[in-house]
Amino acid sequence: MTEPVEYDVVVLGGGPVGENIADRTCAAGLSTAVVESELLGGECSYWACIPSKALLRPVLARAEARRVPGLAGAVEGPLDTAAVFAHRNYWASDWKDQGQVDWLDSIGAHVYRGHGRLYGARKVAVTSPEGEHHILSARHAVVVATGTRALLPDVPGLAGARPWTSREATSAQEAPGRLLIVGGSVVATEMATAWQGLGSQVTVLVRGSGLLPRMEPFAGELVADALREAGAVVRTGVTVEAVVRDGSTGPVQVVLEGGETLEGDELLVATGRTPHTEDIGLDTVGLPAGEWIRVDDSCRVPGHDWLYAVGDVNHRALLTHQGKYQARIVGAAIAARAAGIPLDTALWGAHTATADTHALPQAVFTDPEAAAVGLTLAEAERAGHRVRAVDYDLGRVSGAGLYADGYRGQARMVVDLDREILLGVTFVGPGAAELLQAATVAVAGEVPIDRLWHAVPAFPTIGEIWLRLLETYRG
Structure with a gap:
């Protein structure tokens, strides 16, 4: 075992979340080490978001083309699967992470390959694939960003x-x-x-x-x-x-x-998914192994002023974009605390995560696409809100009819009747995921319906659904 190597921040996990934390802490002038046992870039880059969308895009594009007059007959044949797989392989970097290695090097982060485990307070032990052992010591913070793995149910023979x-x-x-x-x-x-x-x-x-x-x-x-x-x-x-x-x-x-x-x-x-925390040394700091890690709104673990858990492992929102959002929050919080600056949650809420519980957006890239943010009607009612669901057939919007023949879809906004703001919005239909950011702004910003009325959608776009939902609400 070598002598401890000291850094300001040690990040356990080099996926999108860990990379974003390193980016923020290095930019703040804090020396940062990143420990990764597999590919830098993590699940999203090689086995989830990126390759899945590369597989789905040709399937969805063909399905949409088949609904466009003058084009449908040209796309009746099967997909060129070899080309689809080659495109997917390209976007997954052929399951090689040299690009991520180069990027981390460019921001000044130090990469350690191997299995990392907490080794008591402020320390991480790393065992490399070659059997070398290192102890990394953190002056300010250790961040656990090890993500999740697939959960296999206990079914005989599975x-x-x-x-x-x-x-x-x-x-x-x-x-x-x-x-x-x-x-x-x-x-x-x-x-x-x-x-x-x-x-x-x-x-x-x-x-x-x-x-x-x-x-x-x-x-x-x-x-x-x-x-x-x-x-x-x-x-x-x-x-x-x-x-x-x-x-x-x-x-x-x-x-x-x-x-x-x-x-x-x-x-x-x-x-389902289960936290990748079963063998990362949580027991050495008094935390249960193999479980989700509870955190506060700056993603710091209660009772451990140096320990943070970010992304899927804290179970707040198992989505890459939300984990990266948390990483930006954590990077700012670690930098502020390292400089002795009180966390200023009034400054853009820069040190406090709220969007991963209040206005959580998600897009599902099926045919049709499904996109939602905030609460469903049932969730809002269970939470005790006085609400009304406003529904509209997305296919009746002129922009949708121009988008594709026989366009089928549905939209719903869940209105808080006491405050007249939106608690949740859901769109289902071809291309519906592109409507999601506007809905997220409306929900996260608690934009009053009277103000949304003056956010005029362009004609003829599918976004005109906003006008139809508001008209329906006003009756």
Whole structure:
């Protein structure tokens, strides 16, 4: 074991969150070390956001082109899957992280490859792939940004059946003939859209009553309808009791409650995430291993004035853009505290995270897209707000009709009747994700409806939905 090497800040985890923290702390003049056991750039860059969207974009573009008069006949054939995979591989940097290494070097961060563990207060022990050992000591802060990994349910036979998780689903180099998907949330619906479009016969098995359960019910209904129209099978209210797979390349069988058996060439299990905290030394500082890490609004761990947990590990919002938002908050908070400056939450709220609990935006890149921010109607009612849901058929907006023939979609805004502000907004339809930022500004800024009335949407765009929702609200 070498003598401790001292830095101002040590970041455990070099994904998008850890990189953003390093960017902010280095810019503040704080010496920063980043410890990463896999690829710098993390899950989002290689196995989640980026490769999944690279797979989905051709599928969605073809689906939209088929609805455009004069173009539909030109896109009837199958996709060039080799070109799609090559494009995806490019955007995943062929699963090499030299670009991220060069970027971290350019901002002055020091990279340590290997498994990092907390080693008591303000220290991180690193074991390199070559077996070298280092102790890193932090003058001001240690930041845990280790993210999550796929959660496999305790189903007999599943562990030995070589199931796909999100990693395999986004990095596969050919389309399986038959793909069974267990789960109904974002990963399940996006990968069902992608692989059905890329030539697989997809069957989605959902334990609950519908898809996208954390969104308004109509979101899951519209996505399920579109998947079925594309040729996929969507079954709700089913429970997987066992999984059987013989050999290394044979088909996989899923046994449902009641004894029915389904067979596929691959099985994707997309039933949730679990924190990547089981072996990072939390026990050395009195915290339980393998659990989510509780933090305050500056993402600092209570009782440990030097320890922060940022991104998925704190369970506030398991989304890359929200983790990066937290990273910006944490970078500013660490820099302020290191300089002895009291945190000034009045200055743009620069040191306090609120958007990851108050105005959380999310886009699901299915066909149709689903985008939402803030509370659903049910969530607002459970929270005790006096609310009204205002709905409008997105397909009736002139811009949507020009966008595609037979445009189908739905919009809802949830209005706080006492304050006349928006608590939540949901859009479902082709291209709907591009409407999300305006809704996020309205919800996060608590913009009064009387002011929104004067934010005039351009004609003829799908954004004219705002005018129709407000007209409907006013009656």
